[in-house]
Structures are given as structure tokens and as C-alpha cells.
Amino acid sequence: MTSTSSVRRVALLAAALAALAVSCGTTPEPDRAAGPGTAATASASASATTGAPEATAADPTTAPAEPDGTPxxxxxxxxxxxxxxxxxxxxxxxxxxxxxxxxxxxxxxxxxxxxxxxxxxxxxxxxxxxxxxxxxxxxxxxxxxxxxxxxxxxxxxxxxxxxxxxxxxxxxxx
Incomplete structure (x- = not known):
């Protein structure tokens, strides 16, 4: 059984790797990016399991939002x-x-x-x-x-x- 903290760590790692890939001009291959047992699957699983927002690297240049919600x-x-x-x-x-x-x-x-x-x-x-x-x-x-x-x-x-x-x-x- 996977602990919630392990799933979160995998999700954060997946987001960091995706951000690194974007900054390097590379992206993961689609067939491996969301396959079973991959970091992408773990990220989606983490958000579904914990109710936490899914970590994404869609815009790695935007830091977390301020308390008032503005990025x-x-x-x-x-x-x-x-x-x-x-x-x-x-x-x-x-x-x-x-x-x-x-x-x-x-x-x-x-x-x-x-x-x-x-x-x-x-x-x-x-x-x-x-x-x-x-x-x-x-x-x-x-x-x-x-x-x-x-x-x-x-x-x-x-x-x-x-x-x-x-x-x-x-x-x-x-």
C-alpha cells in the first residue's frame, strides 16, 4: 500500500521533471507519459486520492498564487x-x-x-x-x-x- 506522502512526493517529482523537460525544450513521449505506473499516473492518483490540486507543469514560469489568489x-x-x-x-x-x-x-x-x-x-x-x-x-x-x-x-x-x-x-x- 502506498502512503499519501509517497504519492505526493512522486507527484512533485513528476511536476519537477515535466518543468525541467519544458525548460530544456523536450517533452515526454505521449505513450510513456501517462502509462500505468508512471509519474503522470501517480500525479493524477495523488490529486484524486488526497483531494489536493494536481501538480502540473503547464506554466513553469508561474509561481504559486499569492494569498489573494493572484499568481x-x-x-x-x-x-x-x-x-x-x-x-x-x-x-x-x-x-x-x-x-x-x-x-x-x-x-x-x-x-x-x-x-x-x-x-x-x-x-x-x-x-x-x-x-x-x-x-x-x-x-x-x-x-x-x-x-x-x-x-x-x-x-x-x-x-x-x-x-x-x-x-x-x-x-x-x-
Whole structure:
């Protein structure tokens, strides 16, 4: 017979392993992820047996909720948002310009939101937040391909500025 504490430990281990897999860019194979006797099964069993909420790694960048129920954000959101922005560094308008410009814009907006929500506070990222605000002011809410193409130099320049700035602040993304 399995004790409740053992089931909980297995569930926590499964959640930690899933979070690690997500942060490493790997996911468990579907046929092994929920098979009998696996950590995924133990996790589901733990929540069903104990009435405790199921531990998941759906969003490993969100820490447990505050007492008032609002989720707390960790620095991982900035790291993850910066990583996806960096993934655009070798791209250009050469292949699919509309996709590229929209992606850079989206990644900048996500990084801006992550920086503003970071526990260190938005004052920790003044230059990137200011550059994104300048870009947004210039775009004036128009994210059509035509407007993004018109301001391509500013859009890509903002991305490159933030990349350089973040490289000088490695504690914020490593």
C-alpha cells in the first residue's frame, strides 16, 4: 500500500521533471507519459486520492498564487520571453516578411509585459521598456503588415537594442 506522502512526493517529482523537460525544450513521449505506473499516473492518483490540486507543469514560469489568489511571476518569464525574442535574431524579411515582422512585434510585446510584471519591478528594465514604448507610440496601435513594414528599421532596431542591453545584464536571463 502506498502512503499519501509517497504519492505526493512522486507527484512533485513528476511536476519537477515535466518543468525541467519544458525548460530544456523536450517533452515526454505521449505513450510513456501517462502509462500505468508512471509519474503522470501517480500525479493524477495523488490529486484524486488526497483531494489536493494536481501538480502540473503547464506554466513553469508561474509561481504559486499569492494569498489573494493572484499568481506571482518569477524571473523565468523574462528569461523565456527574451529567449523567444533572441530566436528572431537570424531571421529577416527575406523569406516571409509579414510573419517575421509580426513575430518580432509580438515577442517585443511579450517581453515588455514580462519585464513590467517581474518581481524586480519595471524600474529594473528602464531602457528596454522605454524603447518598446517609443516603438508602440510610433506604431500608434496599427500592427498591419504595411505599418510594420514602414517601421521595419525601428522594429528590428528595438529588438537589437534590447538584445544588446540584455546581454549586458546576464543575471536577468540566465
Amino acid at each position: 506571482t511571476t518569477t524571473g523565468e518569464k523574462v528569461r523565456d520571453a527574451f529567449a523567444t525574442l533572441q530566436a528572431t535574431l537570424n531571421d529577416s524579411c527575406a523569406a516571409d516578411c509579414s510573419y517575421f515582422l509580426n513575430r518580432v512585434h509580438r515577442e517585443l510585446q511579450e517581453l515588455d509585459a514580462a519585464m513590467k510584471a517581474d518581481p524586480k519591478g519595471p524600474g529594473h528594465f528602464p531602457e528596454p521598456i522605454q524603447k518598446i514604448a517609443e516603438l508602440n507610440k510610433t506604431l500608434a496601435g496599427d500592427t498591419s503588415f504595411e505599418n510594420l513594414k514602414k517601421h521595419e528599421k525601428l522594429l528590428v532596431g528595438t529588438r537589437d537594442f534590447i538584445n544588446t542591453w540584455m546581454q549586458g545584464h546576464p543575471d536577468d536571463y540566465r
